[in-house]
Structures are given as C-alpha cells and as structure tokens.
Amino acid sequence: MMTSPPDSPPPVSLLQGAALFLDFDGTLVELAERPELVRVDARLAALLERLRMKLNGRVAIISGRSVDSILGLFGPLPITIAGSHGLEVQSYDGKRSLPERPVALDRILQTMTDFAHTTPGLLVEEKPFGAALHYRGAAHMEDAANALARTLADETALHLQTGKMMVELRVGGGDKGSALRRLMAESPMRGFTPVFLGDDDTDEPAMVAAAEHGGAGILIGAPRESSARYRLPDVDATLDWLERACEGAA
CATH class of the missing domain: 3.30.70.1020 (Trehalose-6-phosphate phosphatase related protein; domain 2)
Known part of the structure; x- marks a missing residue:
C-alpha cells in the first residue's frame, strides 16, 4: 500500500543485521535508452563483492531482467538473483528454478x-x-x-x-514482493531484517514485503508516493550510501 512520499535518507546503520535486496536498472546503474547499453563498472562489481562478504552472503538482486541478462553484465556472480520480476531464481550456489514459458x-x-x-x-x-x-x-x-x-x-x-x-x-503468479518473501524464508536470509532498494513502480511490492518482515524499503529517485521508508536521490547517491553502510554492516 502506497504511503506519503519518503524524503529521509536511510541511516548508515541500516545494514546491521540486514538481508539486502537490490533492484538493478535505475538503482545500481543509470537507465539507458536500450537495456543492452547498460554496463557494470569496476566500482559496482567491487561493491557487490564487499557487500556479499560483509553480510555473509545475504545479498540478492531482484530485477525485471532475466537471470542470464544480469550474469551477462557481471559475469559469474555468487549471490542470489531473482530475475524476470522473481519468476526465475538462481541461488548463490548456482541452482536455478524456472516456470514454464507460455506458447x-x-x-x-x-x-x-x-x-x-x-x-x-x-x-x-x-x-x-x-x-x-x-x-x-x-x-x-x-x-x-x-x-x-x-x-x-x-x-x-x-x-x-x-x-x-x-x-x-x-507469466503471472509472482512479483518482486513474492520473490523477497520467498528468499526471506530460505538460508542465508532467514532470520535477518530485509532492506530493499528500488526506483520503479514494479519495486513497490518488494517495499511492502520488506516492511511486513520488519524491514524497510529505500526509494531511489525523485519524491513520489511509495511504501518505502527512506529515499536516496539517484544512482550515485545509492552507491555512495551502500559503500558507507557496508563499512558498518555485519
């Protein structure tokens, strides 16, 4: 359920005891005219690896892109990826679950x-x-x-x-919120507090799911009605905050 526009930045302590869920386009990278024009730079790749280590694997990407699209940008990535709005999931150990493709x-x-x-x-x-x-x-x-x-x-x-x-x-039957709930029920996320970062309307179900589990959503971009508790203005501010929050995460 949408609430008033959030405008407070998240505290850097938010990742302590957290399970971190990240949208990709518009959150970790700037939107591009065409999806294939997006590139992952060394800063982002290194940041995800640091977060994975600091949070003991409690990091997942939840994206509208396919799992293969995310892997094509990062290369081998030992974190959980929920692609196609959570319809396909590849766990950190490489195991993948897929729905049936409709004719x-x-x-x-x-x-x-x-x-x-x-x-x-x-x-x-x-x-x-x-x-x-x-x-x-x-x-x-x-x-x-x-x-x-x-x-x-x-x-x-x-x-x-x-x-x-x-x-x-x-394919119906799932969204980013149901993906977050599913991952929160499994190791290594189970028992920790979810934090979700996203920029689009498609991210709102995950904001709601994070709040249901006692966590928080962080809206990336301009103020708008959202179920997020906090807001960061753009991708650069998001990467800056993640780097600072990573230092105190455990």
Whole structure:
C-alpha cells in the first residue's frame, strides 16, 4: 500500500543485521535508452563483492531482467538473483528454478515487433518469460503502447506490468514482493531484517514485503508516493550510501 512520499535518507546503520535486496536498472546503474547499453563498472562489481562478504552472503538482486541478462553484465556472480520480476531464481550456489514459458509469448513478441516497426524509437525486449515494449525513445506512443498491451493481456491472460517508459506482458503468479518473501524464508536470509532498494513502480511490492518482515524499503529517485521508508536521490547517491553502510554492516 502506497504511503506519503519518503524524503529521509536511510541511516548508515541500516545494514546491521540486514538481508539486502537490490533492484538493478535505475538503482545500481543509470537507465539507458536500450537495456543492452547498460554496463557494470569496476566500482559496482567491487561493491557487490564487499557487500556479499560483509553480510555473509545475504545479498540478492531482484530485477525485471532475466537471470542470464544480469550474469551477462557481471559475469559469474555468487549471490542470489531473482530475475524476470522473481519468476526465475538462481541461488548463490548456482541452482536455478524456472516456470514454464507460455506458447502465447511468441505471438505477443511478433505483434509487438510489428507495432514497433511502425514508429522509430520503439523497442521490443524479449525475455524468457515475458515481452516488453519500451517507448523511452518515442514518448508520444505511450498511450498506444499501453492500449496494445492491454489488448494482448485480455487475449492471452498474461500479466500486464507497467514500468518506467515501458509496458510488459509476462507469466503471472509472482512479483518482486513474492520473490523477497520467498528468499526471506530460505538460508542465508532467514532470520535477518530485509532492506530493499528500488526506483520503479514494479519495486513497490518488494517495499511492502520488506516492511511486513520488519524491514524497510529505500526509494531511489525523485519524491513520489511509495511504501518505502527512506529515499536516496539517484544512482550515485545509492552507491555512495551502500559503500558507507557496508563499512558498518555485519
């Protein structure tokens, strides 16, 4: 449930006794015109490794990207990754669980691709269990993109997910909140206090889940209605805070 806009920065002591959950795009890296243009630099890679060590493995990425997309950016990453909004999970030891891919996705991808070819700036992103239509490069197409997605959702009964300058159809039955709850029930997260960092509407279920477990959400970006308790203004401030908080984490 949304609350008033948070505007207090998180204390650096927040990671003491915490299980840390991190969104990726817009939280750890700046958003890019195309998802494949994002790069992970040495600072971020080193920071995740320090956090993993300080928190004894209690670090997870929960992203709308696929697990393979995250691994393609970082390389081998011995932390838990919940990809596709939590539909696929690869644990820190490399074991992966996957849902079944619906046949309807092939038709959805083709329909979105045909639609995108009519307007420069539209981009279709194929995911293992979903298809996303990005209109960051053609903002005037927002209404048309959302109308198409609603029609396809009605026809296929797949889950409709909106986000920053994009709309996605994907397998239902989970979101970032259910992913956080699932991971909190397992080792090494079980028994610790969840802290979730995210920037988008798709991150709100995880903010709620963190609060339900006695933890807190941290909104990244401009003030807006959110279930987060704290806020950091941008990606740079997020990395700065994580580096400071890491020093006192245990």
